[in-house]
Amino acid sequence: MGTPKYPKVVGYELIAEIGGGGFSTVYRAVNIEEHRVAACKLVKLTEETTDKDRKNVEKEMRVHAALKQVHVLEFLNAVVVELKHKLLYVPGIYMLLEFAGGGDLFDKIAADVGVDDEVAQVYFNQLVAGMSYIHSQGVCHRDLKPENILLDAAGTLKISDFGLSAVFRLKDSGKTRMLSEKCGSLPYVAPELNSDHPYHAEPIDVWGVGVILYTLLVGNTPWDEPTASSPEFVRYVNGTIFLERPWNRIPFEPLSLVKGMLTVDPTQRLTLDDIAAHPWCMRQSQLSKHGPAELASRLTRPIHDNGDMNFSAPPTLGGSGDMDVEDDDTIMHSATNHLSQFTQSLMLFSQTQSGARYTPYLTRFYAALGPGLLTGLIKEALEAMNVKTKLLPPAVTSDGGGELHRIRVGGWDKRRQMFKGWVEVERFTYRGAEGSFCVMRRDEGNPISWRQLWRAVIESQLVEPHVLKK
Incomplete structure (x- = not known):
């Protein structure tokens, strides 16, 4: 008997792992006959899975499936493979979701810089x-936080992950209820969740929206937690932080909006209606009149300016014929619906050994050193930064073209948030000599912290001498 495989989910085959979280793994899934792509979120079922665990997932699916709106990642379908079929298939709950071809919004944002006022306004209005x-x-x-804000292939914002969601108002009767469960991630939760009292639902999401706007504007979260044990939060409450960077570089209008959403007393906090009527949100957007390519260009301008894209984009190899560039049909076939003005402008197609490949992570680089040696140096560099690493046996690349060297990594960022992810290194011929293509793929944690880790790796003494720059 062979190892259990993944089932087809209403015509979709699970192709490659693209992310995950504490309790689930997300795969890219392709319906080859219809040339369609989706994401498949798998929550594995084991002997240890409790009835409560299953009910939580069923609640998530029920809530998410009922939400149909352009800025909500669409829930498409689901299948359940029970434990009794474990010899044939991997048991689990398979949720088929809309594929966010533009990747994470915050993967494109420069740490401690953010995006310009107009880009922030476009995406903030979509979030609201x-x-x-x-x-x-x-x-x-x-559970509003940067890692749950995605983009589709046209650059449209999509809200994802309803695992911690709750129904607070019945649509039929309009009857509302207070919530009491403590949940969310500390840098993004509202202060009222620190008490044992029930809380109103809507204000805590407004607080999360406020933290996201701040993060868009400055490229970092405002504090590690909204309690007296956080010096930054204490200075925010007493007002002294507004004299400091980065608070003092936020323009007056968006700052007034951030302060209105991050009002400690939930009864005084702005509502979503208040936010939509705020002058900054009401201002006519010039950027929205332009196409997706211009939006992509403006979104990534800070990571062009700070040099990040000199590493992420394919290196200029000089002369012709150093790179095999596939034709549009081949790229389209391999990408399956990801090719768009927006994703092309974001450079989400990487040059690999077998041609152009859709790679929705800008935390990547090329090196003039073979995969085996480079992987060892990256592992050493990460361990010097107190990042936990585990070297796995080489696997086959997603296109079957070669060997993939993999390191599993994990640790804690400056905001005391856990991160987990992969470093994946494969062979890449550079000017006729052996080189490598490396992707750092985040599963869990803040995308901006992950970008900082990526930059630290390529600037480390061990790795930097071998990194190719544009």
């Missing part, structure tokens, strides 16, 4: 429109 719809359906998200 999505959250207003979610609340209109009586649902509270409760």
